[in-house]
Amino acid sequence: MSTQSMFMTSSVGALFDQRGLEWEGAVKWQHRIPYNKPGYTRFR
Amino acid sequence: MKSEPYDSHGGPVELPLSSRAFEELLDVCPFLEVDDRSATLHSFGSRLKQFWLPDEPILYIGKAGTSLSARTRAHYSTKIGATGPHAGGWWLKMLTALPELTVHYARHSNPGAAEDALIDQFARQLSHASRSNLLDGNRVGPFANVRIPGLGRIRSYLRIPARSKYAFPAIPTTLTMFVRGEKRAASWHPGNGRLGRLGLSTALMAELVVPGMPVHIEALNIATASSTRRNDNNRLRLTIPSEFLTASRAQLSLSGRPLQFIMTTESTRFCRPAPSEQPRNRARRS
Known part of the structure; x- marks a missing residue:
């Protein structure tokens, strides 16, 4: 199951949508958030 | 998550x-x-x-x-x-x-x-x-979110700042306290970090603690507490068992007079004697 489909079947997406947040990704527990994309290492 | x-x-x-x-x-x-x-x-x-x-x-x-x-x-x-x-x-x-x-x-x-x-x-x-089904119907949030916005960080215990912990036992124990003349038990944990925790219960905290208003705590020895019959509102009298009354704590209790802690619900760290109990040398300096 891709992270996108995991997202679509959960209530996380609905919650993000309701508060105007744009879902960017998901990782399994203990996996690292990817560093190689702008914005992932630091919120500004 | x-x-x-x-x-x-x-x-x-x-x-x-x-x-x-x-x-x-x-x-x-x-x-x-x-x-x-x-x-x-x-x-x-x-x-x-x-x-x-x-x-x-x-x-x-x-x-x-x-x-x-x-x-x-x-x-x-x-x-x-x-x-x-x-x-x-x-x-x-x-x-x-x-x-x-x-x-x-x-x-x-x-x-x-x-x-x-x-x-x-x-x-x-x-x-x-x-x-x-929740224990606290006012604390509604995801399972692992201990802090719920708008409810304050702590609803069942008072945080005792590090610089006020000297008057409390160095180990976890149960203390006796008097609230409006009634005797109750309070759990005390000195904490591993900077803050100690005085467990009062959510109900008592809701009764005693008003956001923005101080909570007065008087640390007493047992003999003094037993003779205490005042029913001050929003005042909590706490006995420190004699085995925990070290010399340094006794000295800091200002010659046997109760030491007054004034805690607030915000970031808060007051530990000072009541105005009438200011040490004389401090008064001279000011």
Whole structure:
């Protein structure tokens, strides 16, 4: 199951949508958030 | 943070409490108590169940104020019962389902506000059935979110700042306190970090603590307390057992007169004698 489909079947997406947040990704527990994309290492 | 098994099975999930994680917690916190009694796997699990939401896949909502990678790394590496690197959401680590959890993330220019908004939204959508099973119907949020926006960080105990802890026992114990003339028990834990915790109960905290207003605590010895019959509002008198009255604490009690702590619900750290009890040498300097 891709992270996108995991997202679509959960209530996380609905919650993000309701508060105007744009879902960017998901990782399994203990996996690292990817560093190689702008914005992932630091919120500004 | 969400629970994967919920989505794949589509039904409520009972609290998957890990007995191994509980043993680890006891190693770190040997004085762990539930309702003033030493915690057992059963009593601890029963209490956690009163926060568990069987039909909610979202278990925790947290913000990363700076680096998202560092935040998740700190969360992963914090051991059960440890206060750092980041203790937020540590109840997740009591679950056997931990390896199956997924971390979802989104970007926001104001992570703190977004966190509060998400928790608030979560609470608004919670079913009546789930809400009615909670220990505290006012504390509504994902299972592992101990701090709920708008309710203050602590609702059942007073935080005692490090510089006020000298008058308290150095080990966890139960203290006797008097509130409006009534004798009650209060759990005391000196804390591993800077703050000590004086457990009063949510009900008493709600009664005594008014946001923005001070809470007066007088630390007394037992003899003084037994003769105390004042019924001051919003004043809590606390006895320190004689075995804990060390020389330094006795000296700091200003020649036997009660030392008054004035605590506030905000960041708060006052520990000062009442105006009439100011030491003379200090008065001369001023």
